[in-house]
Amino acid sequence: MAALKYAGMDDTDSEDELPPGWEERSTKDGWVYYASHDEMKTQWEHPKTGKKKRCAGDLPYGWEQETDEKGQVIYVDHINKRTTYFDPRQAFTVEDVVVKPKRYDGNTAALEILQGRDFSDKVILITGGNSGIGFETARSFALHGAHVILACRNLSRAIKAVSLIQQEWHKARVEAMMCDLASLRSVREFAESYKAKKLPLHILVCNAAVCTQPWRLTEDGLESTFQICHLGHFLLVQCLQDVLRRSAPARVVVVSSESHRFTDLLDSCAKVDLALLSPTKKEYWSMLAYNRAKLCNILFSKELHRRLSPHGVTSNAVHPGNMMYTSIHRSWWLMTFLFSLARPFTKSMVRDKTSLKHA
Structure with a gap:
């Protein structure tokens, strides 16, 4: 059973790693949800940790959120001239809604x-x-x-x-x-x-x-x-x-x-x-x-x-x-x-x- 466990879902040390067949997505207002292609369902909780997340902060410079002709949220990277359904902020998700105040110095643009x-x-x-x-x-x-x-x-x-x-x-x-x-x-x-x-x-x-x-x-x-x-x-x-x-x-x-x-x-x-x-x-x-x-x-x-x-x-x-x-x-x-x-x-x-x- 242990061998099957490590060969299957838990083949990584990261608890945030999604099981096979799962995909991480986000809503228009930045909340993360999870879609299972095998079971054809979606849920707010991470399938392994049970935690809820949201995208942290604002879209990176040069990015813009738009809606395609089907009403689905898309993300436009104006700098690299490309479009994706993946929210670039999903690389920086957080579990709570507390945002630390920004600090600026002489190098801040x-x-x-x-x-x-x-x-x-x-x-x-x-x-x-x-x-x-x-x-x-x-x-x-x-x-x-x-x-x-x-x-x-x-x-x-x-x-x-x-x-x-x-x-x-x-x-x-x-x-x-x-x-x-x-x-x-x-x-x-x-x-x-x-x-x-x-x-x-x-x-x-x-x-x-x-x-x-x-x-x-x-x-x-x-x-x-x-x-x-x-x-x-x-x-x-x-x-x-x-x-x-x-x-x-x-x-x-x-x-x-x-x-x-x-x-x-x-x-x-x-x-x-x-x-x-x-x-x-x-x-x-x-x-x-x-x-x-x-x-x-x-x-x-x-x-x-x-x-x-x-x-x-x-x-x-x-x-x-x-x-x-x-x-x-x-x-x-x-x-x-x-x-x-x-x-x-x-x-x-x-x-x-x-x-x-x-x-």
């Missing part, structure tokens, strides 16, 4: 942060979304179902960014719109075009920025770094404030920087010296202009939250992390050189090698 979140009912606007941090933000939200709008000064690059995201997932809802923060007229025109779409606005990410720019004045007669990094976003938020309030709960996210600490903008009474925001060409230093604009970002976000939070609109200034390698330094050869030397020690915006290159 945006897609991991959003894993399992459904943004299909959200409209998200991102300035400077065609490259760098803005692109990864747009890509991550779009791949989680959001309707994402890229507000960029270079429309052709923005359209290319839209194409890259849609190549990764054909159902991604992404579009590009023209918005040049160096022109207050362009900002106002963009706001009017956005309102004409009759869309809500649940998240506004003020991301676009320039650094190490040579001194120049915009068409509005303002120093370009200060206008692009701060004043353009200030005006954009003011123009879309009514849309944000109607879409509540909504939020504004202002991408800040640790550089705000290194500025002479505040006097001993913590008041802003406005004269420093419009330096002459002789007084101008590109990094200091950037630092001043980043401090203004934080002060603006704090005051915006105070005024709009009673109306369901929150505002947060978010520092993306030190040593983040982007193309923001491209305007000055020396900064580009220094960033190149530091590249091995910087954090990449995309950890996995399978992600699309967009730089």
